[in-house]
Amino acid sequence: MAIRDTIDVSSFASTQLSLLDQELQCEIQETSSLISNHSPRALERAGQAITNLVVSSQRTGLGGKTVLELSPDTATSTSGDLPEHGIRTGDIVLVAEQPAGSAKKREVKDLEKKGVRGVVTKVQRSFVGVALDEDKDDAACFIARVWIVKLADEVTYRRMNQTMEKLQKMSEAEYSSFIRVLFGLSSPSPVPADLASDSDVGKIEWFDPILNDSQKDAIRFALASREVALIHGPPGTGKTHTLIELILQMIKRGQKVLVCGPSNISVDNIVERLSPRKVPIVRLGHPARLLPSVLNHSLDVLTKTSEAGAIVKDVRAEMDAKQASIKKTKSGKERRAIYADLKDLRKEYRERERKCVTHLVGGSKVVLATLHGAGGSQLRHAQFDVVVIDEASQALEAQCWVPLLSAKKVVCAGDHLQLPPTIKSLNSKAGSNLKTKGDADGAKMIKGLTLETTLFDRLLALHGPSIKRMLTTQYRMHESIMRFPSNELYESKLIAADAVKARLLRELEYGVEDGEDTTEPIVFIDTQGGDFPEKNEDDGDSDYSKKKGKSSLYGDSKCNEMEAALVRLHVTSLVEAGVRPEDIAVVTPYNAQLAVLAPLKERFPGIELGSVDGFQGREKEAVIVSLVRSNPNGEVGFLGEKRRLNVAMTRPKRSLTVIGDSETVKRGSAFLKKWMEFLEDNADLRYPDLSTVTAGG
Numbered sequence: 001m002a003i004r005d006t007i008d009v010s011s012f013a014s015t016q017l018s019l020l021d022q023e024l025q026c027e028i029q030e031t032s033s034l035i036s037n038h039s040p041r042a043l044e045r046a047g048q049a050i051t052n053l054v055v056s057s058q059r060t061g062l063g064g065k066t067v068l069e070l071s072p073d074t075a076t077s078t079s080g081d082l083p084e085h086g087i088r089t090g091d092i093v094l095v096a097e098q099p100a101g102s103a104k105k106r107e108v109k110d111l112e113k114k115g116v117r118g119v120v121t122k123v124q125r126s127f128v129g130v131a132l133d134e135d136k137d138d139a140a141c142f143i144a145r146v147w148i149v150k151l152a153d154e155v156t157y158r159r160m161n162q163t164m165e166k167l168q169k170m171s172e173a174e175y176s177s178f179i180r181v182l183f184g185l186s187s188p189s190p191v192p193a194d195l196a197s198d199s200d201v202g203k204i205e206w207f208d209p210i211l212n213d214s215q216k217d218a219i220r221f222a223l224a225s226r227e228v229a230l231i232h233g234p235p236g237t238g239k240t241h242t243l244i245e246l247i248l249q250m251i252k253r254g255q256k257v258l259v260c261g262p263s264n265i266s267v268d269n270i271v272e273r274l275s276p277r278k279v280p281i282v283r284l285g286h287p288a289r290l291l292p293s294v295l296n297h298s299l300d301v302l303t304k305t306s307e308a309g310a311i312v313k314d315v316r317a318e319m320d321a322k323q324a325s326i327k328k329t330k331s332g333k334e335r336r337a338i339y340a341d342l343k344d345l346r347k348e349y350r351e352r353e354r355k356c357v358t359h360l361v362g363g364s365k366v367v368l369a370t371l372h373g374a375g376g377s378q379l380r381h382a383q384f385d386v387v388v389i390d391e392a393s394q395a396l397e398a399q400c401w402v403p404l405l406s407a408k409k410v411v412c413a414g415d416h417l418q419l420p421p422t423i424k425s426l427n428s429k430a431g432s433n434l435k436t437k438g439d440a441d442g443a444k445m446i447k448g449l450t451l452e453t454t455l456f457d458r459l460l461a462l463h464g465p466s467i468k469r470m471l472t473t474q475y476r477m478h479e480s481i482m483r484f485p486s487n488e489l490y491e492s493k494l495i496a497a498d499a500v501k502a503r504l505l506r507e508l509e510y511g512v513e514d515g516e517d518t519t520e521p522i523v524f525i526d527t528q529g530g531d532f533p534e535k536n537e538d539d540g541d542s543d544y545s546k547k548k549g550k551s552s553l554y555g556d557s558k559c560n561e562m563e564a565a566l567v568r569l570h571v572t573s574l575v576e577a578g579v580r581p582e583d584i585a586v587v588t589p590y591n592a593q594l595a596v597l598a599p600l601k602e603r604f605p606g607i608e609l610g611s612v613d614g615f616q617g618r619e620k621e622a623v624i625v626s627l628v629r630s631n632p633n634g635e636v637g638f639l640g641e642k643r644r645l646n647v648a649m650t651r652p653k654r655s656l657t658v659i660g661d662s663e664t665v666k667r668g669s670a671f672l673k674k675w676m677e678f679l680e681d682n683a684d685l686r687y688p689d690l691s692t693v694t695a696g697g
């Protein structure tokens, strides 16, 4: 595979540009096909839109942008609450006048002409905040009823593209020694073999007294490495815990550190744990997207509260007053004059804000941002000694290069044996047929490189395990639950910490009955025999079938209603034994199965239902995995992906229940066969009685 070899940097960048273009086009096609084919109401039900809104307020936010607050139209909502919806902060949306309810064909570009793009900054019960794209004040005067609908996130791509274009244009003479190592043009500087007796990192005074040996070893290694270090953190092994100590040790050595992750939550997680340590930190990013506990460190709040921020305040107030005066003005001439003033004020505001930001960023030992957030203007001239990337195996490599382009050293923490970032163009027909910019330019492409190949994967393949240290003590799973993933994926190296290795449901502190479901760490309910068949989402008379012929709102998916009945029975039995629903999660690889399971949420409020992919990074006391696949051909689809199975089986702390058809699943892959055999030998094995299921389900 090409990723093992030295890579021509320019071809690498061209390939990334081409792949990113394909991915973006795929996302745009998918969104526009949904918007064109479904009514606003249907899109709302599918979590893609919110309808029947009015502008309830308008103000100036960070960067001088106009922020609208959109609330339900009182003519349609009596409670004043937004309907159920799937819009989240950070989503890119279009705010537009609401089209008529019928599902007549509408093109996104026509909608865009009538509306404005923006980023969702706040989601509350009664309103949603949207920061509009720059300089669009005039379009912001929505008088009629509006709706918002999710669009493809082109902003993120723009940052990645700019970064890859820079890399593509660099001449070899411009490559830093860091860049040379990351592409295999040079080897990483050697690290002493015996770090424990090294003069620099051998005698560290630890801030955290409970670090285990593998964590200490990884920290020493990351400190001693000159260009690159990978910290491999299998499930539950305290990756973030280790990174916090590493960051503190770097600060102690006078280094300036930029900490990034692919998502806001991954970054906030670190801010929350660093902030009690009283080191000066700044979190970049829109405040409305940050956790409340992190706000005090956000640049936006610091620009208001710090001394340096005072100069920004007056302009902000003046802009707000101008915005408010627009509503009162009837004459077009006066309005135009106000817009012109606003434009000047915005310029002034940005200028003052920039100075204040440079001052704050310059004064912090640690700056934290999402990977693409690190590409903002605030860091344009900032220099860092090290970039630390958490959840690096879930980030696109192009995204990692946003902070890396001017870095000297990188520490990546992640687990390449769990799921990589989700790529839409990988399996889609649309993706493979698209003609991309790269093809047109005739640039040299690297075979074998996909967007799924993360920086973590590529560096490991390029330089081998000597650039990596693995954390080996896990603090999540019962020893029996850990055994299979440890043996098959982590070279049998995982050790269950004493505090967790024998924990069972019956020992939950709030009192749980002693029974067969609460004393077994692993239960396998084997549906073999063909009585529990899978269904395609559009077979039969389920709700989804009605959408046949249209681009589906749910994607191509599978479900298994009989298996869902078994899940229901097992959850009921756990809850009857005293396990709280909030300590139980049901995970399944298939979205259609999630929809079938949805009524469980009404019956057991607090229970969590999730896709395996969506549950990565999470844990629960009891986890039920519904495998869904049951067919005579032994087809297992994307259940065959080891990394997905790994995520599924490593979520529980005390109890793992697997429900599936061993006959079908065994035929899927060598890994699945081994897993089924492991379950047959080590789990509490049960064969469901069909009559109980029909009666109970």
Ligand SMILES: Nc1ncnc2c1ncn2[C@@H]1O[C@H](COP(=O)(O)OP(=O)(O)OP(=O)(O)O)[C@@H](O)[C@H]1O
Pocket (backbone or CB within 6 Å): 210, 211, 212, 215, 233, 234, 235, 236, 237, 238, 239, 240, 241, 242, 475, 476, 617
């Ligand atoms: N040395 C340690 N001693 C005791 N508990 C630890 C130690 N290191 C980590 N833990 C505990 O293990 C749990 C997982 O740690 P942490 O949250 O840092 O992991 P993570 O990197 O966020 O996630 P992952 O579990 O995916 O690695 C936490 O409850 C943490 O307190």
